[in-house]
Amino acid sequence: xxxxxxxxxxxxxxxxxxxxGSFQLTADALDLRGREALVILGANGSGKSTLMRxxxxxEHPDGGTVVSVATGPVTMVFQxxxxxxxxxxxxxxxxxLGSKRSSVDRRVRVEEALERFKIDHLAEHRAATLSGGExxxxxxxxxxxLHPAVLLLDEPFAGxxxxxxxxxxxxxxxxxxxxxxxxxxxxxxxxxxxxxxxxIAVLIDGKLAQIGLRDDVLERPATPEIAxxxxxxxxxxxxxxxxxxxxxxxxxxxxxxxxxxQAECPPGTRVWIGIRPEHLKVDVGRGTVDPIGKGxxxxxxxxxxxxxxxxxxxxxxxxxxxxxxxxxxxxLEVGAEVSLSASPEHVHLIPDRSV
Amino acid sequence: MNxxxxxxxxxxxxxxxxxxxxxxxxxxAVGLPIGIALGSRRFKGRVAAVSxxxxxxxxxxxxxxxxxYLALQRSGPFGGLSWLYSLEAMVLAQVLIALPLVVGITxxxxxxxxxxxxxxxxxxxxxxxxxxWLLVREIRLGLLAAVITALGGILSEVGAVMAVGGNLEGETxxxxxxxxxxxxxxxxxxxxxxxxxxxxxxxxxxxLLTAVQQSxxx
Numbered sequence: 001x002x003x004x005x006x007x008x009x010x011x012x013x014x015x016x017x018x019x020x021g022s023f024q025l026t027a028d029a030l031d032l033r034g035r036e037a038l039v040i041l042g043a044n045g046s047g048k049s050t051l052m053r054x055x056x057x058x059e060h061p062d063g064g065t066v067v068s069v070a071t072g073p074v075t076m077v078f079q080x081x082x083x084x085x086x087x088x089x090x091x092x093x094x095x096x097l098g099s100k101r102s103s104v105d106r107r108v109r110v111e112e113a114l115e116r117f118k119i120d121h122l123a124e125h126r127a128a129t130l131s132g133g134e135x136x137x138x139x140x141x142x143x144x145x146l147h148p149a150v151l152l153l154d155e156p157f158a159g160x161x162x163x164x165x166x167x168x169x170x171x172x173x174x175x176x177x178x179x180x181x182x183x184x185x186x187x188x189x190x191x192x193x194x195x196x197x198x199x200i201a202v203l204i205d206g207k208l209a210q211i212g213l214r215d216d217v218l219e220r221p222a223t224p225e226i227a228x229x230x231x232x233x234x235x236x237x238x239x240x241x242x243x244x245x246x247x248x249x250x251x252x253x254x255x256x257x258x259x260x261x262q263a264e265c266p267p268g269t270r271v272w273i274g275i276r277p278e279h280l281k282v283d284v285g286r287g288t289v290d291p292i293g294k295g296x297x298x299x300x301x302x303x304x305x306x307x308x309x310x311x312x313x314x315x316x317x318x319x320x321x322x323x324x325x326x327x328x329x330x331x332l333e334v335g336a337e338v339s340l341s342a343s344p345e346h347v348h349l350i351p352d353r354s355v
Numbered sequence: 356m357n358x359x360x361x362x363x364x365x366x367x368x369x370x371x372x373x374x375x376x377x378x379x380x381x382x383x384a385v386g387l388p389i390g391i392a393l394g395s396r397r398f399k400g401r402v403a404a405v406s407x408x409x410x411x412x413x414x415x416x417x418x419x420x421x422x423x424y425l426a427l428q429r430s431g432p433f434g435g436l437s438w439l440y441s442l443e444a445m446v447l448a449q450v451l452i453a454l455p456l457v458v459g460i461t462x463x464x465x466x467x468x469x470x471x472x473x474x475x476x477x478x479x480x481x482x483x484x485x486x487x488w489l490l491v492r493e494i495r496l497g498l499l500a501a502v503i504t505a506l507g508g509i510l511s512e513v514g515a516v517m518a519v520g521g522n523l524e525g526e527t528x529x530x531x532x533x534x535x536x537x538x539x540x541x542x543x544x545x546x547x548x549x550x551x552x553x554x555x556x557x558x559x560x561x562x563l564l565t566a567v568q569q570s571x572x573x
Contacts, residue, residue, distance in 0.1 A: 053474075056478055058477065058478070074478075075480065076475075076478040078471055078475050080469060081475070082469045082471075082472050084489065084492075084493060085492055085493050086492075094479060094481065094489065095480070097481045097482070097489065098481060098482035098484070099480075142479065143479070146479065146480065
């Protein structure tokens with residue numbers, strides 16, 4: 001049984017006007033469900049923060065509706081959380097100003113929220129002295145103390161180092177699971193999106209372009225623009241061939257570059273093929289399974305953990321990752337000819353609507 | 356017969372405090388809400404209002420005194436009040452001097468908060484009156500600065516209170532006008548004594564407010 005919908009947006013239209021021009025956000029249908037995290041992806045200026053503010057009730061839509069059927073509050077954590085004057089504990093208590101809850105209940109909730117985000121030892125510290133990571137934890141504790149039904153997070157990991165991001169995302173994942181809160185989160189970080197998202201929504205130029213289960217959106221983006229946003233950066237134009245490789249369809253990208261795919265498409269159709277970098281394999285030998293043709297290495301960047309390899313393939317630049325210090329990653333050099341392969345199940349076809 | 360100098364000192368000091376603290380209280384009661392509104396709201400005419408406040412912050416007190424004098428003189432628009440050369444006129448002049456300082460410093464304190472500070476508080480479900488309480492708490496150091504600046508401005512001010520109060524013995528004479536009078540009469544010992552009291556008052560009041568301000572930092 002799917003989780004209950006706690007917040008629904010339908011036919012949403014928000015128009016913003018400023019001296020720099022106007023901007024319109026549209027979203028046909030967007031639901032936030034309990035115990036689920038919806039990650040909202042999009043380029044800068046695509047309307048992610050506007051969408052969050054609209055869902056939080058801070059922007060009034062010019063059209064459409066945002067309906068909360070949740071019994072608990074809808075709250076939001078901002079990209080730059082503001083510490084209030086006073087102690088960390090006071091900052092969490094602010095959530096109960098004007099509330100009719102008993103002092104015992106408030107104290108329990110404050111302690112619980114501070115412990116959940118591992119800042120209970122800082123309870124009596126001045127909030128203004130916290131580090132960036134501690135401040136984000138405080139903002140989350142402040143929000144979770146309310147026992148929200150819906151939580152909106154605007155770039156909750158911005159400005160944190162890798163360890164800080166990893167630790168906070170694990171605590172956040174646990175908090176979502178424990179409390180059953182419905183979460184919508186804006187992030188630029190694909191790794192965080194992969195770790196936290198149950199579903200993914202993609203905004204392109206102010207329009208909600210695709211929303212769905214995480215793997216559906218990551219593996220089957222609806223357009224090349226969406227593919228770029230969700231990290232399917234290896235894109236090339238081709239034509240579906242009349243030939244088959246077994247039961248598999250073949251897409252011709254160049255005279256010697258044919259890609260097998262499980263996707264079904266009539267022969268002669270012009271398509272984009274999309275392959276995620278982690279699904280593209282590179283080898284120097286000729287005996288590769290699921291070959292898609294040869295390419296020439298154009299760049300090798302080693303960050304100590306991962307080696308990013310750029311390959312010129314049929315006039316298109318493809319990208320793949322290798323583990324640093326192991327196998328081919330130790331010997332691969334710019335200019336080397338390599339064989340590329342991709343499993344047909346990981347070759348996605350997107351109709352080419354430009355022709 | 357003139358009262359003894361000590362009794363006169365007490366009387367003048369008490370009158371000075373009464374006038375200044377009344378003017379300060381009125382300025383704060385009127386100025387804080389205006390400063391908070393100007394600092395936190397965006398509306399048409401806001402820029403003009405802020406410019407007016409900034410101009411008022413630097414207005415020469417004697418010009419303020421002249422304007423109050425013209426308004427309160429018998430033929431002026433408020434001549435019917437018969438306030439000229441009264442404590443009410445002195446309080447009014449000092450309010451007009453202190454008000455722009457209170458408003459200006461308050462709106463600067465509110466403006467120093469994050470742009471989305473209020474939105475962040477709203478999303479926590481804090482009711483409006485508590486949001487105001489939280490805002491005042493947040494900018495309390497700035498508000499104390501406004502109090503200290505306004506108090507300093509009106510306690511040491513002489514031109515306006517002289518123009519509208521007239522330095523009438525037993526009625527409108529305050530420390531600054533008395534110092535001016537004694538200096539002009541060559542009675543420097545008396546002038547110096549009064550000046551010492553004035554500086555002492557300022558030190559005590561500023562010291563008290565600074566202590567409160569610093570305690571708010573912990």
